[in-house]
Amino acid sequence: MTKHRIYTMSFASVYPLLIAKAEKKGRTKSEVDEIIRWLTGYTQDEIEEQLIKQTDYETFFNEAPFLNPARKLIKGVVCGVRVEDIEEPTMQEIRYLDKLIDELAKGKSMDKILREQ
Template sequence: MAHHRIFGTSFASIYALYVQKVERKDHTKAEVDQVISWLTGYDEAGLQQAIASEVDFETFFAEAPAMNPNAVLIKGVICGHRVEEIEDPLMQKIRYLDKLVDEVARGKKMATILRGSDPTAVRP
């Protein structure tokens, strides 16, 4: 299995770019946090801890409390690749997150982004 450079990249550095991207399109950090929480199960404190400790992407996903089983419903192209066809499990999780953030930036409704989940519901 190839070890991609992104795996060792600090989650905090990419998180800042995600926030910048959505804010340029008049969306919020809270929306980014919401999709991250939906995908990974991190609560606000856990997410802030991951950012503060500057864990890499590999660690961020390895320590994710609970990947959302509906993540498999995320379809489409990101960075020239269909997310549903990416074979490396870690790369697929990273691209799922990229796709969700893109959808926030494009202004999709949160219920659609969260694949039909109630956007106000809090995951355990």
């Protein structure tokens, strides 16, 4: 079976799109970075390293140091698909990030985005 095209895209090519989406709605790069760190467990230096290495998106998620268990609380629709119903694990992680950036762009507070109790 052929891999979805997004798996082979570099994280470095997607990252500016995530930032642009947030900034277009008045949010910041640092908030996008905070979301990525929360979701994946990467430090800021490790994120920068992944960008320099041109790591593909699949590897970026598969090698994430610590996928936050609270990510399972992320619910909703991205690209017409409910994130909680996605069966393929890597695609679900990608869509979790998409959903969090959507929430950021819609003005949700960081404590709600990061599922803080």
